[in-house]
Amino acid sequence: MKTTEAIATATEDTKATPRSAGGWRRILSFRNISALYIFVAIFVLFSIITPKTFLSPGTWVLLLDEQTITVLAALAVLIPLNVAVFNLAIGAEVGFAVILVAVLQVNLQLPWPLAVVLALACGALIGTISGLIITRLKIDSFIATLGMSSLLTAGLVLMSGQRQVLGLGAGFRDFATGGIPLGGTFKLTWPFIIMIVVALVLWYVMEKTPLGRRMYAAGFNPDGARLSGVKVARLQIGSLVAGGIVAALAGTLLASRINAGDPTVGPNLLLPALTAVFLGSTQFKGGRFNVWGTVVSVYVLAVGVKGLQLLGATDWVENAFNGVALLGAVALSRWERTSKRTAAIKRATTFGRRARTELAEQQAAADPTSAPAELRKPDQE
Amino acid sequence: MAAANRPLLRITGMIKEFPGLRALDDVSLEVHSGEIVAVVGHNGSGKSTLVKILAGVYAKDAGEVEYPSSTAEEETGLHIIHQDLGLAMELNAIENLGIPKYQGLRESLAPAPVKREKAKATELISRFGEPFDVTVPVGSLAPAQRSIIGIARALDGWKHPRNILILDEPTEALHASEVRILFEAIKRLAADGAGIIFISHRLDEVLELADRIVVLRDGKKVADEDREHVDHERLVEFVTGVKAGEAETGRTDRTHGEVVLDIAGLWGEVLDGVDLTVHAGEVVGVAGVLGSGREALPAMVFGSELAAADEFNVAGAAYPKRDPAESIRRGMAFVPGDRGKYGAIRDFTARENITLPAMQNVTNAIFGVDARKEKAVATELVAKYDVRPPRPEQIFKQFSGGNQQKIVFAKWLRNDPTVLLLEEPTQGVDIGAKQALYEAIDAAAAQGAAVVVCSSEAKELVRLCDRVLVLRNGVVAAELSGEELTETRLVLEGYGLADGDDAVDGSEGQQ
Numbered sequence: 044m045k046t047t048e049a050i051a052t053a054t055e056d057t058k059a060t061p062r063s064a065g066g067w068r069r070i071l072s073f074r075n076i077s078a079l080y081i082f083v084a085i086f087v088l089f090s091i092i093t094p095k096t097f098l099s100p101g102t103w104v105l106l107l108d109e110q111t112i113t114v115l116a117a118l119a120v121l122i123p124l125n126v127a128v129f130n131l132a133i134g135a136e137v138g139f140a141v142i143l144v145a146v147l148q149v150n151l152q153l154p155w156p157l158a159v160v161l162a163l164a165c166g167a168l169i170g171t172i173s174g175l176i177i178t179r180l181k182i183d184s185f186i187a188t189l190g191m192s193s194l195l196t197a198g199l200v201l202m203s204g205q206r207q208v209l210g211l212g213a214g215f216r217d218f219a220t221g222g223i224p225l226g227g228t229f230k231l232t233w234p235f236i237i238m239i240v241v242a243l244v245l246w247y248v249m250e251k252t253p254l255g256r257r258m259y260a261a262g263f264n265p266d267g268a269r270l271s272g273v274k275v276a277r278l279q280i281g282s283l284v285a286g287g288i289v290a291a292l293a294g295t296l297l298a299s300r301i302n303a304g305d306p307t308v309g310p311n312l313l314l315p316a317l318t319a320v321f322l323g324s325t326q327f328k329g330g331r332f333n334v335w336g337t338v339v340s341v342y343v344l345a346v347g348v349k350g351l352q353l354l355g356a357t358d359w360v361e362n363a364f365n366g367v368a369l370l371g372a373v374a375l376s377r378w379e380r381t382s383k384r385t386a387a388i389k390r391a392t393t394f395g396r397r398a399r400t401e402l403a404e405q406q407a408a409a410d411p412t413s414a415p416a417e418l419r420k421p422d423q424e
Numbered sequence: 425m426a427a428a429n430r431p432l433l434r435i436t437g438m439i440k441e442f443p444g445l446r447a448l449d450d451v452s453l454e455v456h457s458g459e460i461v462a463v464v465g466h467n468g469s470g471k472s473t474l475v476k477i478l479a480g481v482y483a484k485d486a487g488e489v490e491y492p493s494s495t496a497e498e499e500t501g502l503h504i505i506h507q508d509l510g511l512a513m514e515l516n517a518i519e520n521l522g523i524p525k526y527q528g529l530r531e532s533l534a535p536a537p538v539k540r541e542k543a544k545a546t547e548l549i550s551r552f553g554e555p556f557d558v559t560v561p562v563g564s565l566a567p568a569q570r571s572i573i574g575i576a577r578a579l580d581g582w583k584h585p586r587n588i589l590i591l592d593e594p595t596e597a598l599h600a601s602e603v604r605i606l607f608e609a610i611k612r613l614a615a616d617g618a619g620i621i622f623i624s625h626r627l628d629e630v631l632e633l634a635d636r637i638v639v640l641r642d643g644k645k646v647a648d649e650d651r652e653h654v655d656h657e658r659l660v661e662f663v664t665g666v667k668a669g670e671a672e673t674g675r676t677d678r679t680h681g682e683v684v685l686d687i688a689g690l691w692g693e694v695l696d697g698v699d700l701t702v703h704a705g706e707v708v709g710v711a712g713v714l715g716s717g718r719e720a721l722p723a724m725v726f727g728s729e730l731a732a733a734d735e736f737n738v739a740g741a742a743y744p745k746r747d748p749a750e751s752i753r754r755g756m757a758f759v760p761g762d763r764g765k766y767g768a769i770r771d772f773t774a775r776e777n778i779t780l781p782a783m784q785n786v787t788n789a790i791f792g793v794d795a796r797k798e799k800a801v802a803t804e805l806v807a808k809y810d811v812r813p814p815r816p817e818q819i820f821k822q823f824s825g826g827n828q829q830k831i832v833f834a835k836w837l838r839n840d841p842t843v844l845l846l847e848e849p850t851q852g853v854d855i856g857a858k859q860a861l862y863e864a865i866d867a868a869a870a871q872g873a874a875v876v877v878c879s880s881e882a883k884e885l886v887r888l889c890d891r892v893l894v895l896r897n898g899v900v901a902a903e904l905s906g907e908e909l910t911e912t913r914l915v916l917e918g919y920g921l922a923d924g925d926d927a928v929d930g931s932e933g934q935q
Contacts (some may be wrong), residue, residue, distance in 0.1 A: 198638055251792040263771045270728050270766050271781045271835075272752040330771075418565035 077372060078326050078336070082343045089350035096353045100228045110345045111238040112137075112300070115293035116316040117323070117337045122289065123184070123282040125249065125318060125332050126275070127262045128177060130283065132188040133290055135195035136169055138309020138341035138396065142199050145208035145304025148215065155215035159295050164290025167284050169195065170394025174280030184279075199306055208304030225314050234296045241289060246334040259331065288385055314362070318369045319344065325372050344368055430492040431456045432500050432619040433588050438487035440473050440643075445854050447473040448484075449643040455619035457493070457586045462622045462634035464663060466881065468851075470643040471623050475592050479504050493586065500587055503578035503821060506601040507593040509570055513563030518545045520562055531550065552609035568602030572609055585616040592623045596714065607633050623712070625651055627659050628917055641665050663895050664911040666880060674909030675890050681705045682740075684841050684874035685725070689734030692724045696898035700725070702843070702874040707865065710878040711914050712895035719761065722845040722878050726758040727751045728817075734745070739842055752781050757841035761848040762806045767832045768820050775802035775816040805834040810860055819862035826857025833864050844868050844875045862887060882914040894918055 054083055073080055089097040116133055123130050130136075140162045147158035176187045193236065196331030222232035249255035260268040261275045269275050293312075298304055322344070351360045379398060431454040434613045440448040448470045453462050465471050476482045478489065488634045494500040510518045518541050526532050545558040571594055578589060581913055590612070595603045610633065614620050624630050630637060637654050639647040639662040647654075647662040654662075661667055681704030690698045694717040714717035724731035727746025736743050738754050751758070760766035768777045778799055779786055786801060788794040802816035809830040811823070820828060829849070836844070849865065852860045865888055869875050879885050885892050891905040894917040902912075902917040 151442075247792070253787060253793060256776065256780065256783060257792065260769045260772065260776075264765070264769045267766050267769050268780075270726075270748050270758060270760060271769075272749040273780070274749050 074330065075328060076130050076337050077375065078322065078339050078343045081368075082339075082346060085343070085347050085350055089353065092348070093353050097350060102349065104228055104230065106342070106349055107192050108232045108235055108347055110230050110341050111234040112230075112297045113312060113319065113345070114338050114341045115241060115289055115296070116312040117319040117341055118241060118334065119286040119290040119293065120316045120320050121323075121332055121334065121337050122245065122286040123279070125258045125262045126278050126282045127186040127265060128188075128279050128283060130173070130174065130188050130286055131185065131313065132169075132192035132195060133286075134310040134313035135192040135199065135291070136166065136287060136290035136309075137294040137297065137312050138306065139169070139195045139199050140166055140291040141298045141309050142203045142208060142304045142306055144215075144295045144298050145211060148212055149208050149210050149304070153314050155212040158215075162295050163288050163291045164336075166285070166287040166289075169291075170284035170287025171280065173287070175282040177283075178276040178279055191401055196310065199309070203304060204305040205306060207306070209302075211298070211304075213301060215299055216302045234300065237292070237296065241292070242338055256342060262332075315341070315365060318365045322369050322372050325375070345370075432491065432493055432515070432586060433621075434488075434490045434492055435474075436488045436490075438474070438477065438489075439476060439485045440482060441485050441889065446643050448487075449641065451487070451643070451645045453638060453648075455588060455621060456495060457617045457619055458614050460614050460620040460622055460633055460635045462624060462630040462637045463640060464624060464627065464630050464637060466663060468642075469640040469663075471640055472592070473643075474640070474884035475504060475590060475623060478502060478590065478657055488698050498584050498586065501582060502588040502590070503573070504590040504592065505574045505594060505722065507596050509574035511562050511570055511573060514561050516561055517556075517565075517573050518542060520573055521545050521548060521558075521580060525662065548580060549573065551579075552576065552612065553605060566602060567598050568605045569866075571598070571606050575609060575613075576802060579613075585613075585618055586619065588619045588622065590621040594622075594626070595624065595626060595629055600798075615844035618779070627656055627663070627772050627915075631656055631659065639663055641816070656668075657822055660912050660915050661830050664915055666911045672886050672910065673889070673907050674886055674892065674905055675707070675908055678705055678707070678869060678890055680704065680890075683737075683871060684739055685876070686737040687725065687733055687735065690721075690724060690729035690731055690736075691733070691898075692720060693730065694861060695724060695895075696900050698893075698895070698898070698900055700876070700878075700893070702870045702876060704842070704874055705869050706891070707869050707875040707877060707889045709892035710876060710883055710895060711880075711882065711918055712901075713918050714880070716895040716918070717898040718878050718880070719847065722758060722847045722876060723760065725843075725876070726756060726845055728758070750856070752839075755839070755842035757781075757836035757839065757843070758845040759829075759836055759847065759849055761851060763825075763828050763832050764821070768828065768835070770819075770821040772820055773776065773817050774811065774820060774823070774831050775799060777820050777831055778802050778816070778838065780837060782839050790845070801838070804829075805838055807866065809834045809837075824854075826853040829853050829861060830835075830857060833861060837864060837868055840871065841868070841873055844873045846875065846877045846879075848879055849877060850881070858882035882911040884916060886911055896920055 069075060092215050116137055119136070120130050120133050143165055144155075144158050144162040147153045147161055148155055151295075153161070173184075173191050176182055176191070177184050184188075191281065219234055220232065222230045222236065224230045233330050249258060257273045258278055260271065261278050265275045294309060297308060301308065320332060320339040322340040324330060324332045324340070326336035326339060327333055328336065337356055347368065348361045349365050351364060433453075433455040435453040436450065438448050438451045438453075439446070451470065451474065453461070453463075453474075463471055463474065465910065473482065477484045479550050480723065491500040491502075514549075526534075526536075542558060547554050549572055551559065551577065556565065556569050562573060565573075575589070575591075578898065594606060598606060607629075610620055610622070614635075622630070622633060631651070631654070634651050634652050637647065637659065638645060639659070641663065646665065666672070683701055684704050685700065685702040687698070687700045690700065694715065696717070699723065700708070702738065710718050710721055720729060723729040725746075726748060727750065729750050731746075733744075736746070738756065741754075743750075743754060743929050748758070764770055769780070772780070775798060779793075779801060783793065786794055786798040788797075803814075806814050806816050811827050811830045813833070820831065823831065833849075844865075846865070848859055865875060865877070875888075877885065877888055886909060889909065892909055892914065894902040894904065894914065896918070901920070902913075903916070904913055
């Protein structure tokens with residue numbers, strides 16, 4: 044208790060210049076928006092190496108659209124993570140929705156809008172069940188969602204029989220490729236627009252409303268938040284429900300894009316989604332998980348991977364790049380934060396010792412009899 | 425041996441400062457071989473700082489620690505038994521005693537000599553009386569037996585008996601009968617020539633065990649007396665610094681309104697049927713030693729800890745099923761003892777912390793937080809409660825302890841609570857902030873809040889309260905107000921040392 048106080052006062056002077064003064068420098072600092080700088084670096088690098096392919100509009104149209112599913116999956120992880128709930132079932136949730144929306148249309152012959160609504164409702168139900176397991180049975184979210192992931196994978200295999208579900212409705216198939224043309228090859232696809240809308244809504248809720256404030260509070264300190272009147276368990280369930288709906292939305296759009304219920308596509312999203320969320324937490328908000336950091340991270344990672352692929356790198360490069368980027372970014376921000384703190388601790392703890400050794404040295408210099416003990420011993424005995 | 429009449433340990437002029445607080449102020453202390461020295465004092469008197477300096481947790485600012493009788497052949501060791509013994513509850517006594525000290529690959533992988541280990545463990549603990557089963561997990565042993573393992577572990581490395589052993593609040597978790605077992609063990613050690621420092625705030629135990637008593641108050645040594653020169657009345661005088669008869673008494677200047685908080689038969693984990701009635705504008709204190717139920721009461725009233733009550737009324741309305749959110753809605757506020765863990769969100773700014781419990785009045789038409797309104801509220805409150813530095817955008821954990829507590833106060837007092845529950849409101853807070861917090865509590869009462877203050881500091885309760893309930897073993901042992909409400913009475917009642925108490929008479933008979 045007391046040591047932390049000493050450190051707190053030690054850091055106080057060096058830290059926290061008011062936002063107005065060094066505001067812009069802080070906002071534009073590498074620490075705050077490292078992903079954007081990395082993006083610029085990657086962009087310049089690949090523009091020089093492979094200008095033809097990398098700078099072609101087609102590449103960018105494809106990139107924007109391709110990554111919308113990953114962004115949605117990452118946002119589905121982000122919502123519960125804000126209240127300190129891990130969702131490791133995200134890949135299985137997306138995959139389950141991919142198959143479900145296809146099976147409902149093909150096997151049960153339901154009209155596609157109804158199938159979509161049912162798939163989203165099922166996503167909400169999955170979130171509710173996970174939430175109840177975590178809050179009522181008091182099972183750690185890590186384990187609970189790992190179990191849910193296993194169950195959903197089982198359901199997914201059961202429904203699909205490990206085969207693609209083909210023959211989706213025409214309207215459903217066209218949805219993912221449709222959009223608002225911007226002239227030329229540019230087009231804002233519906234999935235991209237939906238993703239932006241979801242991100243905007245989540246940003247508003249998390250950053251601008253009391254609900255979002257309570258979510259952050261519960262995420263940082265559940266006990267403290269509860270004593271301030273935050274209904275933590277309710278928030279945890281609610282965030283998993285919202286996350287489940289977003290995950291199901293991602294699965295539905297994915298099924299529409301690939302025009303099939305493919306049982307293999309969903310589970311692959313777990314790692315990129317988690318990577319983007321953690322990388323995103325190092326951006327903009329200094330350690331808080333946040334929407335735009337997540338969105339930007341997905342695209343920065345995707346651009347890097349795309350550039351390397353254009354250079355001729357093969358399948359392994361995506362995972363390798365994501366891994367390096369995540370570890371690098373998180374280590375960097377952690378190091379920056381702890382180095383300041385470590386320095387403060389060192390100052391607070393070594394000050395007395397240094398003063399004493401200096402004093403001892405001065406005395407030794409002034410008074411030869413108080414020289415080091417080894418030298419004195421003989422004549423004392 | 426020349427070393428015999430020199431002390432084992434000599435501390436001279438020890439000083440330790442924390443920001444805004446001198447925790448140890450020129451404290452000197454000597455411990456001789458065969459002597460049991462008790463160090464006594466309130467919370468915050470400097471006892472634990474002293475132990476932590478000897479343990480090397482803190483660096484001292486000035487002063488010397490010497491071992492005058494330490495020689496090359498017979499080096500004086502210093503061992504500390506902390507209140508939390510640091511035993512691994514799932515492991516057995518053999519393992520906790522650290523007997524399997526096998527080094528190198530060959531020894532580590534060879535089958536363990538189970539019989540030899542067991543014999544050695546039994547031998548170690550049988551020095552302190554009846555041996556017990558060393559092969560069961562220590563979690564299933566009695567607390568006193570665990571303490572003995574803790575002591576035996578410290579003693580395992582002793583090559584000679586003349587070492588220092590420091591026991592920091594060793595009896596906290598023990599029953600009276602077990603305390604006796606522990607005391608026997610300690611006396612045996614002293615008889616063998618060890619120097620014992622016994623840290624405690626249980627005055628009756630100190631009087632029973634110690635040869636010499638050192639009293640600390642506000643970081644200063646105020647007494648260093650042989651046991652026979654001290655009786656418990658004098659000891660209380662030393663501890664509180666108030667002479668019996670000329671003490672400050674409780675407050676009588678406040679005007680009370682209607683009954684706001686009315687609880688009958690509150691019981692829970694440590695409470696065993698407590699009645700509590702508080703009027704508007706009244707400040708009621710709750711005193712008692714650790715484990716008396718004092719520390720659990722406010723959380724149970726607020727609803728963050730499970731508790732049942734025969735009757736529970738807030739502002740005239742029954743409130744049978746309690747939870748924090750509903751309590752806040754009904755106008756209750758709770759400042760918990762551990763502000764980092766429960767009182768605030770450490771990673772939030774001061775502004776975010778201040779508005780968290782009641783955000784409905786800083787919102788705009790589109791369900792969002794009105795940033796300008798929120799900032800104005802935070803800025804005003806930070807200034808009102810004199811938070812330093814007055815920056816609402818600073819992260820909570822970067823404030824000093826006293827200013828953190830001011831922020832927690834601001835957060836709750838913003839809503840003009842009808843019931844204000846305070847747990848250790850000035851713990852770890854410097855003098856200046858303490859005064860400011862007292863004034864804030866006075867102001868809240870003046871505005872008509874019903875205030876409950878749970879504190880381990882008798883002085884604080886006398887300063888703040890109209891009336892104090894003293895808890896002992898989960899029930900109200902005494903209720904003091906007006907003339908009767910003095911520091912001395914609070915301490916006496918808290919320890920159960922009031923007139924005619926058996927424990928003390930018994931121990932005095934033994935001496």
